[in-house]
Amino acid sequence: xxxxxxxxxxxxxxxxxxxxxxxxxxxxxxxxxxxxxxxxxxxxxxxxxxxxxxxxxxxxxxxxxxxxxxxxxxxxxxxxxxxxxxxxxxxxxxxxxxxxxxxxxxxxxxxxxxxxxxxxxxxxxxxxxxxxxxxxxxxxxxxxxxxxxxxxxxxxxxxxxxxxxxxxxxxxxxxxxxxxxxxxxxxxxxxxxxxxxxxxxxxxxxxxxxxxxxxxxxxxxxxxxxxxxxxxxxxxxxxxxxxxxxxxxxxxxxxxxxxxxxxxxxxxxxxxxxxxxxxxxxxxxxxxxxxxxxxxxxxxxxxxxxxxxxxxxxxxxxxxxxxxxxxxxxxxxxxxxxxxxxxxxxxxxxxxxxxxxxxxxxxxxxxxxxxxxxxxxxxxxxxxxxxxxxxxxxxxxxxxxxxxxxxxxxxxxxxxxxxxxxxxxxxxxxxxxxxxxxxxxxxxxxxxxxxxxxxxxxxxxxxxxxxxxxxxxxxxxxxxxxxxxxxxxxxxxxxxxxxxxxxxxxxxxxxxxxxxxxxxxxxxxxxxxxxxxxxxxxxxxxxxxxxxxxxxxxxxxxxxxxxxxxxxxxxxxxxxxxxxxxxxxxxxxxxxxxxxxxxxxxxxxxxxxxxxxxxxxxxxxxxxxxxxxxxxxxxxxxxxxxxxxxxxxxxxxxxxxxxxx
Amino acid sequence: xxxxxxxxxxxxxxxxxxxxxxxxxxxxxxxxxxxxxxxxxxxxxxxxxxxxxxxxxxxxxxxxxxxxxxxxxxxxx
Numbered sequence: 090x091x092x093x094x095x096x097x098x099x100x101x102x103x104x105x106x107x108x109x110x111x112x113x114x115x116x117x118x119x120x121x122x123x124x125x126x127x128x129x130x131x132x133x134x135x136x137x138x139x140x141x142x143x144x145x146x147x148x149x150x151x152x153x154x155x156x157x158x159x160x161x162x163x164x165x166x167x168x169x170x171x172x173x174x175x176x177x178x179x180x181x182x183x184x185x186x187x188x189x190x191x192x193x194x195x196x197x198x199x200x201x202x203x204x205x206x207x208x209x210x211x212x213x214x215x216x217x218x219x220x221x222x223x224x225x226x227x228x229x230x231x232x233x234x235x236x237x238x239x240x241x242x243x244x245x246x247x248x249x250x251x252x253x254x255x256x257x258x259x260x261x262x263x264x265x266x267x268x269x270x271x272x273x274x275x276x277x278x279x280x281x282x283x284x285x286x287x288x289x290x291x292x293x294x295x296x297x298x299x300x301x302x303x304x305x306x307x308x309x310x311x312x313x314x315x316x317x318x319x320x321x322x323x324x325x326x327x328x329x330x331x332x333x334x335x336x337x338x339x340x341x342x343x344x345x346x347x348x349x350x351x352x353x354x355x356x357x358x359x360x361x362x363x364x365x366x367x368x369x370x371x372x373x374x375x376x377x378x379x380x381x382x383x384x385x386x387x388x389x390x391x392x393x394x395x396x397x398x399x400x401x402x403x404x405x406x407x408x409x410x411x412x413x414x415x416x417x418x419x420x421x422x423x424x425x426x427x428x429x430x431x432x433x434x435x436x437x438x439x440x441x442x443x444x445x446x447x448x449x450x451x452x453x454x455x456x457x458x459x460x461x462x463x464x465x466x467x468x469x470x471x472x473x474x475x476x477x478x479x480x481x482x483x484x485x486x487x488x489x490x491x492x493x494x495x496x497x498x499x500x501x502x503x504x505x506x507x508x509x510x511x512x513x514x515x516x517x518x519x520x521x522x523x524x525x526x527x528x529x530x531x532x533x534x535x536x537x538x539x540x541x542x543x544x545x546x547x548x549x550x551x552x553x554x555x556x557x558x559x560x561x562x563x564x565x566x567x568x569x570x571x572x573x574x575x576x577x578x579x580x581x582x583x584x585x586x587x588x589x590x591x592x593x594x595x596x597x598x599x600x601x602x603x604x605x606x607x608x609x610x611x612x613x614x615x616x617x618x619x620x621x622x623x624x625x626x627x628x629x630x631x632x633x634x635x636x637x638x639x640x641x642x643x644x645x646x647x648x649x650x651x652x653x654x655x656x657x658x659x660x661x662x663x664x665x666x667x668x669x670x671x672x673x674x675x676x677x678x679x680x681x682x683x684x685x686x687x688x689x690x691x692x693x694x695x696x697x698x699x700x701x702x703x704x705x706x707x708x709x710x711x712x713x714x715x716x717x718x719x720x721x722x723x724x725x726x727x728x729x730x731x732x733x734x735x736x737x738x739x740x741x742x743x744x745x746x747x748x749x750x
Numbered sequence: 751x752x753x754x755x756x757x758x759x760x761x762x763x764x765x766x767x768x769x770x771x772x773x774x775x776x777x778x779x780x781x782x783x784x785x786x787x788x789x790x791x792x793x794x795x796x797x798x799x800x801x802x803x804x805x806x807x808x809x810x811x812x813x814x815x816x817x818x819x820x821x822x823x824x825x826x827x
Contacts, residue, residue: 153781188809191783219808281777288780316810317793326797418812422798532817534778537803537810 093178093258095144096135099164099199100183101192102150103538105211108242109183110147111550113252120554127457127722128160137256138249146175152191154198155284158455168202179258180206181251186216186223186239189303193295194288197267200232205260208232209251213239220308228302233264243544268294316411316539323415333416337438340403344396344442345473351395359388377579378572386571389651390564393445393712396473397559398552400439400446405551407435408453409543414535421533427515428522430456430531433463437514440470441507444713445563448720449555458527464720465730466517468713471510471705474652478704479506481656481669485676486697502698506705513706513737559716566715567650574650577620589614609664616661621646635703635739636696636746638684645703652709695749699742706738754825757802757818761792765823775817782811784821 114133184192240247421431625643660667
């Protein structure tokens with residue numbers, strides 16, 4: 090009887106386990122949660138040639154059954170607990186054939202748990218190129234007839250044989266253990282010394298076994314030669330950093346030039362869709378909710394997809410080729426004084442484009458404290474959504490002067506804001522280093538894989554997974570907040586909004602210009618008298634020391650969801666168009682704005698710099714909060730993050746305004 | 751026999767691990783195949799001297815200096 094219904098995939102990192110998983114399940118994959126922890130549960134469905142469906146669980150990569158990180162703990166907890174509903178009927182152990190000794194350690198541990206298993210020798214082509222020939226029959230015999238099968242998952246070779254084997258699989262009779270230590274006495278995860286003794290015993294036995302199984306010829310593959318040549322360059326004190334900078338430059342160039350086109354398109358489509366809803370559906374509250382709340386909210390989610398896709402494409406490519414591990418290698422020492430490690434570098438730098446994919450990229454930081462600190466400080470990096478806010482304010486308050494004939498002051502201010510972001514992120518990391526508690530010391534015992542061509546199937550599946558994760562998981566939170574903000578911006582107490590709108594004089598002439606002006610005035614009246622308008626006025630005493638009036642207060646609240654909304658809100662508040670680069674009316678209007686009590690201009694160098702610093706530090710991005718919630722699986726961290734960033738923003742803006750005014 | 755700490759060891763010189771200091775990281779190092787008797791070779795250092803990359807019988811492992819300092823090695827001719 091074939092009673093195999095649940096399979097688990099286990100293997101070392103870099104053993105090509107995900108390739109095997111992707112080959113077995115294709116796009117029939119789901120990402121779920123393990124209860125109580127932040128590790129993602131990847132599962133899928135495998136269709137056997139006979140039509141039978143088997144569920145496949147892709148467990149986190151690990152070198153040993155004994156866990157050294159939260160991810161690895163999942164493997165130990167599942168495989169040592171037969172009462173767990175996910176406990177597999179069969180374990181497929183994927184090993185890297187070019188490094189059988191180290192990879193077999195995990196296999197012998199699982200074998201000694203007496204869970205039925207199949208040994209998959211992956212990258213068999215690479216082994217052959219390195220002069221390694223493995224005798225599958227002898228290897229199988231050494232483990233009481235455990236099926237051993239050679240595959241090249243990258244090309245899909247051997248996968249159909251593996252499926253055949255699974256169809257015909259019969260659970261074998263019990264077998265003697267590989268090492269003398271009986272499984273019942275396996276070391277507890279806390280007993281380090283016993284683990285070391287056991288692991289050594291396993292390795293020594295594997296080392297006596299391997300000469301019988303493996304024939305090696307002294308031969309070095311072209312790939313290994315290329316790897317050692319490339320490494321000389323990539324870790325070179327000058328060339329190494331130059332290459333890294335060049336790659337970063339390329340990535341950002343691509344993101345800024347390529348993402349803008351689909352982003353503008355998405356913007357247009359959702360504007361049209363919103364207008365279409367208004368035109369087609371009967372006027373009323375539900376139509377307004379749909380046209381002004383839900384559709385723009387959805388647009389606010391989808392607009393991030395191009396950036397996330399592009400940035401993740403590059404991150405996955407860096408990982409797939411093996412270059413990412415070298416970045417970690419050359420940057421680790423530089424990051425350590427800040428409480429971060431080399432693995433934090435790429436997420437942090439990605440934050441300059443967008444914090445959302447950057448935070449999603451912290452997954453491969455296996456030390457929880459280092460990962461949490463990276464997540465907490467990444468939103469301080471100056472992301473692309475801050476740019477429209479900076480550009481408007483710089484155009485408004487910074488004089489068009491040159492220092493020494495070359496350096497433009499406006500450009501310097503912008504550069505300064507980017508530097509301030511980096512500085513704030515690193516300083517915050519140092520502070521968090523002392524606040525966040527950690528049981529384990531951070532370590533960097535990291536494998537530097539040989540360089541490889543990317544496996545495109547893995548690349549596309551990873552991209553698809555990340556986009557789906559963002560749109561569905563973060564999308565829910567973003568939609569909820571957008572709808573709440575829309576309600577607050579559209580309604581006020583009693584008939585306040587309606588009265589204010591009715592008070593706007595209806596134009597006598599009905600030409601396009603007059604109607605547009607009228608519509609803008611209506612929007613201004615509506616926003617000013619809505620709950621958000623009242624809230625903006627209510628917080629005026631709090632933000633007055635920063636140099637802001639209640640109108641800025643309104644914009645701060647509406648842009649709580651997304652920073653770039655600031656520009657649109659300013660346009661609504663002053664009843665002008667928001668395209669300030671084409672049409673100067675927004676800047677002219679803001680420039681002439683005076684404080685009714687003092688009669689002085691509202692937007693001065695002092696209040697402008699103060700406002701820019703506020704946007705440099707404040708969270709003001711619900712998409713980031715949603716993704717931090719998703720990645721830390723609790724509201725605790727996104728709330729702490731928002732609190733510390735807002736306080737930092739307030740203090741910085743306060744000091745700047747008081748010093749400059 | 752003269753033993754040396756791996757963090758101070760010369761680049762590209764074969765070495766055999768004699769002992770690994772016992773602390774909380776030993777289990778991880780053993781998992782990665784670093785135990786007495788294993789033949790290793792320092793391949794290169796990061797630009798700032800830390801971490802280092804070590805060849806462990808066919809695969810490349812990076813270790814911080816304080817991690818490498820736990821490993822005592824003897825030269826292999």
